[in-house]
Amino acid sequence: MKLNMVGAINAALAQEMSRDKDVVILGEDVGRDGGVFRVTEGLQARFGAGRVMDTPLAELGIVGASIGMAVYGLRPVAEIQFMGFIYAAIEQVFSHAGRMRSRSRGRFTCPLVIRTPYGIGIKAPELHSESAEALFCHMPGVKVVVPSSPYNAKGLLASAIRDDDPVIFLEPSRLYRAIKAEVPDEEYLIPLGKGEVYQEGADMTIVAWGAMLHKAAEAAEGFDAEIIDLQTLKPFDEELILSSVKKTGRLVVVHEATRNCGLGAEIAAFVSEAAFGYMKAPIMRVAGYEAVTPMARLEDDFKPGIERIKKAYELVMEY
Amino acid sequence: MKLNMVGAINAALAQEMSRDKDVVILGEDVGRDGGVFRVTEGLQARFGAGRVMDTPLAELGIVGASIGMAVYGLRPVAEIQFMGFIYAAIEQVFSHAGRMRSRSRGRFTCPLVIRTPYGIGIKAPELHSESAEALFCHMPGVKVVVPSSPYNAKGLLASAIRDDDPVIFLEPSRLYRAIKAEVPDEEYLIPLGKGEVYQEGADMTIVAWGAMLHKAAEAAEGFDAEIIDLQTLKPFDEELILSSVKKTGRLVVVHEATRNCGLGAEIAAFVSEAAFGYMKAPIMRVAGYEAVTPMARLEDDFKPGIERIKKAYELVMEY
Amino acid sequence: MPTSVIGKIVVDRLQLINEQGEADASRLTHLPESVYNKFFETITLARLYNQRALSLQREGRLGTYASILGQEASQVGSALAFDPSDWIIPSFRESGVLIAMGYPMHLLYRYWMGDERGMSCPEGLNILPMCVPVGSQLTHSVGVGMGIKHRGEKKAVGVYFGDGASSRGDFHEGLNLAGVFKLPIVFLCQNNQWAISVPRSAQSAGATIAERAFSYGFEGIQVDGNDIVAVYKATKDAVDKAKDNNGPTLIECFTYRLDDHTTSDDASRYRSKDEVESWKAKEPLIRLRLFMEKKGLWSKAYEDEVIKKASEAVDAAIKEAEGFSQPQAVDMIRFTNKDLSLRQKRELEELER
Amino acid sequence: MPTSVIGKIVVDRLQLINEQGEADASRLTHLPESVYNKFFETITLARLYNQRALSLQREGRLGTYASILGQEASQVGSALAFDPSDWIIPSFRESGVLIAMGYPMHLLYRYWMGDERGMSCPEGLNILPMCVPVGSQLTHSVGVGMGIKHRGEKKAVGVYFGDGASSRGDFHEGLNLAGVFKLPIVFLCQNNQWAISVPRSAQSAGATIAERAFSYGFEGIQVDGNDIVAVYKATKDAVDKAKDNNGPTLIECFTYRLDDHTTSDDASRYRSKDEVESWKAKEPLIRLRLFMEKKGLWSKAYEDEVIKKASEAVDAAIKEAEGFSQPQAVDMIRFTNKDLSLRQKRELEELER
């Protein structure tokens, strides 16, 4: 069936909820309204208000309650309406979700998923366009996943829900309805921790994820580039990146988040150490500026555009 | 006068409060009790309860109130009792303190300082030993400073209080009483954004800050290493690091925080790009493990010890 | 000995003009008649501004917009009780509050067009930028209140938030701190019965939001939020109390959001036409008009004149807003910090190329 | 028409045994005498455990420790009202609660020795690890309550927190959610009058913490926290109510922290000897002893026997705790995730070398 990412995520949720009655959904407007992006549309009607819970406006409470449910034995899937509003719940993620297994030496675990739309793309008000993935990548115990297509959105979310540790599942709002693609009705899983070669190539390696993957690929036209769709940001697929970089000798990481201490830094640092000697050119990062993510009028100036990305490709090739 | 870091910070606070009556202190137990580490000892008696405010147990409220005071025109210095408890206030730091200037296009600013003890070192309970500096380094609008000695603690804190943007001031609890050193009574400022050459050397560059600076230096005995005390983590002193690395051709970054997406990644990524061709060896990071910061019994196994650090030095030298 | 009563709390509701426009004269004597004209004219202006914002959005000339239809009495009535030099801390739906405070409408439009310059408050006013993370502005009022106390100024803080925001931890920490430090703050809860699709009944099992104030050691009151006179009176009393150093007050304005949550919402998915209709009958302007007519303060001619003036002002504001140049990309960096880092300077150069 | 009363809240306080050990017989009839012995024996055990923990800390055999002296009635009396299969969510000061629930004392000691293994709750008990970030455990009770509801179990959740914790946003979001979803939770506020150096009066301007419950739509009550019978009765009623699907209850145990905040605190810096002395006179064991003596349930011989048994148990626990091997460094990585990443595997190897 042809689905956009909204449909694919909805299908994954429905599939997991029918498979396992311990899977429950909670968040603001996820029930009756089906979510502000309609991602949970129809699920409350189908599975009942006991399993698809509209909550009060309380991000801390939503995540804290999810932790309680996960520790109890359920598999909650919490929705935070936009990533810019997850900060109020960060103590719950860092100090509890990511630590419960360690703190109790395995007696209690925290198999929960936090879904949230992320990134620039819908010309929404302030703080509706954040790309704060790096914060969560820095926190031990937590996994971070970002789909780039309807197909991998379904397979990755199913894996995230079945994972026995907390997973932050970041949904590029720009892609929600941008791509319609064939998505199998039957169940399939895309393993966490594995990237995907989006395009093979010989001259340089490009690492990207989510919405920027498509910009990075668009900008790569005319280059013999190997493009890696990271899919899981934490832990990321070291082997895939290394084998590609050792082949190409060049690496460009593209992300929307501000550059300083972004995930691009970790990938560049890792590769520069692990593939030292293989590199024919400096590892380049194309990233958001050292600036507050602007409102709609300047959005497109903030996030790396084709020109900026191309320039980086040319630089590493000319090197 | 000879002071330890507690005394030096206390002196800086007293100095700034006498200089500018808009400087106020707030936090849990900072008044009557003088702070759990006695950093604010005597200040309430001297400046009054109106300027040294004991607050209820409310980190979000402490930082939110500080933002309100800063926007109003005061220069609040908030204390978060331990860095592990700052997470509840992260939305205030990221979504407000760091954005107020941008959001209002300069009409409102947020000159506030958040002081908090950080890092492993006092065998305290869980979450009293966090090193989460990288989270704040990733956030546009916010500065991050870490002193390593009584002397620079006083000069850096004075600069932080006078800075017109929000500053996260991280105090290595391990150093509070470890070093006693000469600290001038008279006022002096150490500029933010500038590192300090702690030791000159020719064969390799070592970058560290706070408590780890001393471990990194101890481990460097027998090496002809140039050691840089970063002092300001965000924005860090690119020029100082680059000029040193271009001279030595080798770089090791040492920090206590977990490696993945730590500040070491940014420094390594920056140098590998900006000093490509100068590097004689891969840039190495010595950092905390991919693990939840453990309780007292395993603390010393988590943070990089002399052996681990030395090993990295040897590796880059042997390369 | 066993159970002893250690506390009693009584929660009041204030209404001064009922839905038929009838008033309790005894309690209104203190109000000069010109105030009613001010009410009528400001509500009319705010409503016109709002209508035009909605149509501009439909025409693609404005971004996502949050309508204030139905809440004008709660917004305008409360705002007019403050002095221009008082501090106002709005949520994201406070267009009516800002207009009543004298905030330039063209800046408001500009803000909704996705331009930060729209939230650069003119000197002379102390209005913080609209706050998007719901509830997170509450504790800022505590700090501003502390500042006012520190400088010994005779000013009040008005902080606005919704029924949804009242479920956030920020509400609790903000009100508790305000009570502990006895700060000059008026907490204005705009209870419009909905938080997007979540009804007030699902937001909290508590009977009122107003009653929470007592557990923080100060007074709370619920007012008929569609009765602008009651809203004004309750707020004025709270502002005076604040300036007399008698601490904070929580006012729950009981009103209704007649439009969709924002222009990207479709409220018909989650609430009934009947409910909306029943509230339309209670909307604030009908009542104010009836009341003023009885007092001989309203006539068709007067209303026409007011509308004419308002439309001219709104037209001018839109013209000015649309006359703005596109903001410069460099501004996003220039306004992130006062002193730019080397990296920021490099990025500026890249942008200027 | 103007102001109408729309709400009335009455706050009660429960005491069943006064400081002279006198009881209201009529309200105690439901309690079998064996319960009083259980109270006496558990308080004695908890107190001995606590004494030894303090001396071990002084000898450097235990890390920073938070004493429960003076709070035993609030901790033990409430805990004994739960079944072992109920869920308990403690703060960091709940040693007495865990002991009363049957949590192995050697694990408690081990925890305070800085070893995560001490918080690996034995199967058969559902006690979450002690929570260090004050108040952040409150919303976990909501999720556990939702789980119990989801599975249709007849269980209750007991979540413990202090007066300081009641100022955190977590308190508000937790209680509000519990009210909205009518969850089987008993919120046990251990109001020991101090949050390190901050007295209850500076924590909130509200008269009681108990009264807040009403604004979340459920009952709150203050109990004399040094009267174990009152604490037990109030908690038992709340637990039964929870299991009958009648929703949450907030119980404010009004007690006192007789020792320093922790072994790294010096309370003499911020509170008077007199205050402490006045509360020593009200400590829970005196009262229980007097009451039991009147009932013929207490004798010196009995007490000696109880103490002897308790010391043996404590000695054994300490021996077992100190007999633990040093935890393995690899465990910090092995227990961070279920499936280890390549990096974690490399780090394990590095540690194993």
Ligand SMILES: Cc1ncc(C[n+]2csc(CCOP(=O)(O)OP(=O)(O)O)c2C)c(N)n1
């Ligand atoms: C912290 C946070 N969570 C979620 C949102 C998305 N959102 C915007 S408005 C809104 C509802 C707010 O309800 P209320 O506080 O009653 O204000 P109203 O919209 O009724 O004016 C939500 C959920 C947000 N902006 N901030």
Ligand SMILES: Cc1ncc(C[n+]2csc(CCOP(=O)(O)OP(=O)(O)O)c2C)c(N)n1
């Ligand atoms: C979020 C957080 N802030 C600060 C601290 C440091 N701290 C530990 S206990 C405590 C006081 C807690 O007071 P209360 O909640 O009354 O519990 P009590 O200590 O009286 O048992 C503080 C400030 C902490 N552990 N967590």
Ligand SMILES: [Mg+2]
């Ligand atoms: Mg609302």
Ligand SMILES: [Mg+2]
């Ligand atoms: Mg206490």
